[in-house]
Amino acid sequence: MIRISIDGEIEQLSSKLYVEPQVWDAKRGRANGRSAKILELNSRLQDIEVILKEHYYDIQRRHGFVTAEMVRNAYMGITQREESLLKVYEQHLEDTKKLVGLSKADPTYRKYERMYRRVVEFMKKKYNITDIPLREIKYQFIVDLEFFLRTEYKYSQNTTYKCMKFFKQVINKAIRAGLITVDPFNGYKISIERVDRGYLTEDELCKMMQKEFASKRLEQVRDIFVFACFTGLAYIDLAHLRVDNIQKMFDGRLWIVTHRQKTNTKVMVPLLPP
Structure with a gap:
């Protein structure tokens, strides 16, 4: 048997070679003796060791790291879709x-x-x-x-x-797509943290509406913000708003009829006096 051990990870596979137990030296990983059969066996084992080391250094050069499984697969000629x-x-x-x-x-x-x-x-x-x-x-x-x-x-x-x-x-x-067999996110957990976004009181909103700004540009920014407060529309939805989106509805009043950019769901909001 061939055992590959890298950083505590172990992989084993068969060498397809056989030897009598009594002539095997487990410490050396070689057979004892000088017969032609034993010399041939030890030579093949030496070749396997050289090939494994070549695979190790080749994988390290290409990927920057090596695992026992990578070396085993390379030695066995297992071809997987090397999708990166x-x-x-x-x-x-x-x-x-x-x-x-x-x-x-x-x-x-x-x-x-x-x-x-x-x-x-x-x-x-x-x-x-x-x-x-x-x-x-x-x-x-x-x-x-x-x-x-x-x-x-x-x-x-x-x-x-x-x-x-x-x-x-x-x-x-x-x-x-079948390119990953074991989900690396298994066991991984991270959650959303509840955040208090704060809010404006009615008095604060009124002060903002009554505030006089030095430039028309700032007034427009304020007006858009206030408009968002009364309609609940996101900035991107306001940016896409057109005159055509203001329609007279069943109650005779004007409503905003549009679609949410984020969810593409239809939204109908009454156009309040402010």
């Missing part, structure tokens, strides 16, 4: 970009793109690699990535949560 993380991530970005304006918003695409750059930087700083085979992404990779975001960029709990959520979507895509 960045290759799949780039395809994900390309697919998302095509959906911008349909089911995805441009800011969402920009967030995916930003996280891609963070992952590239993380791999370079943490492992000194430019890419990694998908099947080599383990739980520790996920934990290290989160730690990198928190320490290098000082991301808050909620920002880190969103970034890891974006990254998990890429991993899920690879799992569905």
Whole structure:
């Protein structure tokens, strides 16, 4: 049997070679004797050891790290689809970009793109690699990535949560494609932290409405903010609002009829006197 041990990880496989137990030296990993049969056996074992070391250094050169499983698979000639993380991530970005304006918003695409750059930087700083085979992404990779975001960029709990959520979507895509057999996110947990966003009181809102500004530009900014307060519409929804969205409804009053940019759901809001 061949045993490969790297950093505490062990893999075993058969050498397909046989020897009488009484001539085998377990400590040396070789057979005792000078017969032609034993010399041939020991020579083949030496060749296997050389081949395993060659695979080890080749994998280390290409990926920046080595596992016992990687060496075993290389020796056995197991060919797996060597899909890399960045290759799949780039395809994900390309697919998302095509959906911008349909089911995805441009800011969402920009967030995916930003996280891609963070992952590239993380791999370079943490492992000194430019890419990694998908099947080599383990739980520790996920934990290290989160730690990198928190320490290098000082991301808050909620920002880190969103970034890891974006990254998990890429991993899920690879799992569905059969490129990853064991989900590296298994056992990983991160949650949203409840944040008190605060709010304006009615008096504070009235003061803002009555405030006189030095420029028309600031007045317009104030008016848009107040409009958002009374309608509950997000900034992006206000930015897309047009005169056509103001319609007279069943009650004879004017209503705002539009669609939420984020969810693409229809929204109807009465146009209040303010």
